[in-house]
Amino acid sequence: MFPMERILHGVMRFRMEVVPRRLGLYRELANGQRPQALFIACADSRVAPELITQADPGELFTCRNAGNIVPPYGQATGGVSAAIEYAVMALGVRDIVVCGHSDCGAMKGILHPEALAGMPTVRTWLNHAEVARRVVEANGPTVDKLQALVEENVLAQLDHLRTHPSVAAHLAAGDMTLHGWVYSLATSEVRAFDAEQHRFVPLGSTAVPAVSARRRPIAARRGDVRG
Amino acid sequence: MFPMERILHGVMRFRMEVVPRRLGLYRELANGQRPQALFIACADSRVAPELITQADPGELFTCRNAGNIVPPYGQATGGVSAAIEYAVMALGVRDIVVCGHSDCGAMKGILHPEALAGMPTVRTWLNHAEVARRVVEANGPTVDKLQALVEENVLAQLDHLRTHPSVAAHLAAGDMTLHGWVYSLATSEVRAFDAEQHRFVPLGSTAVPAVSARRRPIAARRGDVRG
Amino acid sequence: MFPMERILHGVMRFRMEVVPRRLGLYRELANGQRPQALFIACADSRVAPELITQADPGELFTCRNAGNIVPPYGQATGGVSAAIEYAVMALGVRDIVVCGHSDCGAMKGILHPEALAGMPTVRTWLNHAEVARRVVEANGPTVDKLQALVEENVLAQLDHLRTHPSVAAHLAAGDMTLHGWVYSLATSEVRAFDAEQHRFVPLGSTAVPAVSARRRPIAARRGDVRG
Amino acid sequence: MFPMERILHGVMRFRMEVVPRRLGLYRELANGQRPQALFIACADSRVAPELITQADPGELFTCRNAGNIVPPYGQATGGVSAAIEYAVMALGVRDIVVCGHSDCGAMKGILHPEALAGMPTVRTWLNHAEVARRVVEANGPTVDKLQALVEENVLAQLDHLRTHPSVAAHLAAGDMTLHGWVYSLATSEVRAFDAEQHRFVPLGSTAVPAVSARRRPIAARRGDVRG
Amino acid sequence: MFPMERILHGVMRFRMEVVPRRLGLYRELANGQRPQALFIACADSRVAPELITQADPGELFTCRNAGNIVPPYGQATGGVSAAIEYAVMALGVRDIVVCGHSDCGAMKGILHPEALAGMPTVRTWLNHAEVARRVVEANGPTVDKLQALVEENVLAQLDHLRTHPSVAAHLAAGDMTLHGWVYSLATSEVRAFDAEQHRFVPLGSTAVPAVSARRRPIAARRGDVRG
Amino acid sequence: MFPMERILHGVMRFRMEVVPRRLGLYRELANGQRPQALFIACADSRVAPELITQADPGELFTCRNAGNIVPPYGQATGGVSAAIEYAVMALGVRDIVVCGHSDCGAMKGILHPEALAGMPTVRTWLNHAEVARRVVEANGPTVDKLQALVEENVLAQLDHLRTHPSVAAHLAAGDMTLHGWVYSLATSEVRAFDAEQHRFVPLGSTAVPAVSARRRPIAARRGDVRG
Ligand SMILES: [Zn+2]
Ligand SMILES: [Zn+2]
Ligand SMILES: [Zn+2]
Numbered sequence A, B, C, D, E, F: 001m002f003p004m005e006r007i008l009h010g011v012m013r014f015r016m017e018v019v020p021r022r023l024g025l026y027r028e029l030a031n032g033q034r035p036q037a038l039f040i041a042c043a044d045s046r047v048a049p050e051l052i053t054q055a056d057p058g059e060l061f062t063c064r065n066a067g068n069i070v071p072p073y074g075q076a077t078g079g080v081s082a083a084i085e086y087a088v089m090a091l092g093v094r095d096i097v098v099c100g101h102s103d104c105g106a107m108k109g110i111l112h113p114e115a116l117a118g119m120p121t122v123r124t125w126l127n128h129a130e131v132a133r134r135v136v137e138a139n140g141p142t143v144d145k146l147q148a149l150v151e152e153n154v155l156a157q158l159d160h161l162r163t164h165p166s167v168a169a170h171l172a173a174g175d176m177t178l179h180g181w182v183y184s185l186a187t188s189e190v191r192a193f194d195a196e197q198h199r200f201v202p203l204g205s206t207a208v209p210a211v212s213a214r215r216r217p218i219a220a221r222r223g224d225v226r227g
């Protein structure tokens, strides 16, 4: 069976077998979406967010690109920035997950740029993870750099998230939470960054290891700034 | 149950119940991916490609953004362009699907720009669908513009795909196929653009309604160009 | 005689000898232009569009740059994009010719990048022909690559033209025609791309070998799209 | 006769009647170009540089765009910058003409931006003439602003030319000349900026009214710079 | 006395009176700089960093722009990004101060955009403080918004600093400190952000209220990441 | 004493000792600034404009970056362009000084690019001085290239200044003056470019060696332009 035939059969199966089992849900969704989170993941074929989280359709507003990158907010804005703005402002999403994964081809490419020869667009894109590469180069291990880079990259992209006005406004208001996850293909385990412990811990071992909740009271509420 | 708790429970269920049932597949995937297609879809929470196509993990290299946009190739390249280049050149993908959907918030925003007030990044991003908007404005219906726009947008993004060198090289070689799909939330039906009939037809009604296969012999093979 | 002197004498001759012979035409033109086509050609000194087509002043809105390039529509728009938009929207032009030529220095530079060392701006500009280079590299001849590249470049720029909203809207409406030409300096012959035969044929051997006429009916006219 | 038919007939006439009369010249040109000047003019159909200067093929390397614009050198370089770099460095051109004209639609659009509504790309492009608009707004006449703007625009683009490294290097060396011209459609007269008189004068009334010749000795030749 | 005359007299006085008093220092500085900090301040004429800190020449590598802005790291990098990279990598600076001030015209312009009408470049630049504006709009006071914005802007620019690879690498290594200051023109007091107390406190009231010191151990040092 | 401690002590000293001595001036400044000039200088720690000119707070609107660069006006505008626009349009500044200096690390980096390896942002930024480098390469000395480059860079940035609409408008009006200075660390001398003599001369040796005053009458005032 050719690849696309297999996919076409899946489309038929979805309509004939999957939808009828939950017709109510699908009918309701035809009228609109109310996702509970924005999920930013790698385009890698093995890390489908809906699979890993067993989410129903309608639950995750999903942005996927090579390397689960979040460019910082700026003038040359693109698809990820638009997805963030739309999720937060139009859909009212208040939880954002950035999810990296083991064996990531994008992260491997950063460590071995020669593998990306002839792919200038990929290299330019992965420049948004340059900050993670430099952190690992300067401080990381001499072996297993890939694992360190996957984690640092998630943290770097969380830092980038904070530069987006829609995100920053809600972080300051204390009603948004950012989550940094790494999914291990070998163990199927998801580990989340715990801001208290300053490290990644298995998801579920604690309540919700939020990376960022409320940053601080802003000046206006303290009433103690002077001109 | 809070939103994130539900998601966390899903993560546990995935690891405890879903993975064990197909342990062989998941173990194999830990060593690498060999996806059969690049799937470019909207970030909308209701249109998960793996669900609609019932694809297994490892089958679809997935790029998702608001409006299933493909910016044309150029100097200011971003995540979608990188995903295309990586899928074609590093992973050897030879089928690319651009999949729009009914009730798309991004397309609605294009028709009603006032709904995107305060979202400058979204508006800038959706400028990549300006070509579809203008086609519909100039030639489209006075009612049901949304449906026309969803279809035209898929075709416009396929035109953009052709401007990417990695795609064009394989189209010229005749070993790549582009697919333009629209998924209807109301009927669960997927319709694909049929280049012969110049319109969208229900998927499965024919073999594979490819949008683009082999464009033409290039000069070199004809031996009839003169200086 | 120094170069500029020769040019200055030409300016005098134009005013004293050329204009008086067709005073009516020149007087009429002082009041406005109604060009019949947008002609995009190389800046090469040997390929003046008005000469090759024996056009009168007032007939061709002419955009010339190194390599007869048409960048795809996008956010970082420049002079070619502006010329297209102005020609179509302000002047009502409905025929667009992209004309390449044999012995093109820009195309040679693409095949021999070392010839462009020290010219970073030229290299960046010619990146818009990267798609043609890749097509030729992947599928083209091992000899006479230049001829193949000249033709592929014209086709690539026609693909880029389609991404411009003003062009796409009229293509969909069926009232615009794109022409892909190659001018041979050795034979003075112009060959045009024939979409039916999928190859370049001598101009004049058929009626008008249009590259693109009417693409397809859009959804609105079929009345068969479902939500 | 349809517009394109007329053009096609011209192409035939060029090959059958024009070329044979000067076969020697055309044969020689097939082997390469040695243009005497870079000519930057408006895309307007009425201002063909080869017509106005009565230049033979092979004499003018010609860059044409809406408004005879020269963007300043920078990171977001485009077609005009590439043409300049190629003309100066690859072809050895040492005379550059920027030629504006009366009744210019681009300049009218700057004075009446409402005429460019719906043409965002044109407006962005003409931002490179913003400097001329501001000069005229601040100091110009209250009537006949268009004439002032056409002249100021030529001078502004000459200022932009100086920011291009290839141009500046030769200006400093004293072996390059810049020319600022305005062509009047009503009188067929060309007027050139005279740097001595600080105004435009009829071309031919003096020798060569160069805008810029040798700027100054650079430090190295004076030997008087101290650390 | 005309403005420039006063400045010229100052230049004379500097050379004749100021330098001779500390000839040793000035002679030593002729051979190179070893600044102790990178100081990013507003271009405002009243907030000279060397004055406020009573620093000697050679002590502060100083970057000044309207609004003491630090654009996030990215592809469209400019002067501030270059100054950061140069200070950290070429000069070895390990302390960075971002210093805002009361009565800042740039911050006023953000709150009252109509004051920036006709200044598109300023508005575009201040977009880098959009994140601070949104934080204040969403959470701030209804009166005295300016004071809140000045503080939030300093914090936003510190967030942007973290996205720069050279900064992030040293923050991770624990050998760099970021400082967020606000200088009050009315009281001559400098207040610094204290990360512990989550608010600005008078400088000097504690030791060094660092905004950021060591972020966390990276994966490599924990040895506990799994594939 | 640690570096930051020394700086903190300076802040205390400023408030306790410096401000009280000129309390009137500081009180007045709290209400607004009326700077007499825009001063664009290098970020180098040894070239504080307020020190070199002995200027009081409130006198110099100061923009500092690595290499005292002024990018030409354009679409990708940044901090320097914003500072210029704000100084001229919001503050009414009519004198602009671009001040380079001997032993400049940025200029050294241009001559020895290998010294900037690993600093891509710095290299990109210094591309704005490429025009000066090319002038020196083509015409400069074989020894002491640095001194020539420092001077040429100041002149190149003055050329860039002219491309800014706010500057050009006032130059045309004749009410703005540009100054090109070079500060020598070895001799504490400032030399200014004299447009009459076409070279740098010691400041103060003449009245005010203005680089640019009034450019020319514009068309409107001559009343002699014809359509
Ligand atoms: Zn990945
Ligand atoms: Zn959608
Ligand atoms: Zn050519």
Ligand SMILES: [Zn+2]
Binding pocket: D042, D043, D044, D066, D067, D068, D101, D103, D104, D105, D106, D107
């Ligand atoms: Zn024109």
Ligand SMILES: [Zn+2]
Binding pocket: E042, E043, E044, E066, E067, E068, E101, E103, E104, E105, E106, E107
């Ligand atoms: Zn300020």
Ligand SMILES: [Zn+2]
Binding pocket: F042, F043, F044, F066, F067, F068, F101, F103, F104, F105, F106, F107
């Ligand atoms: Zn310097």
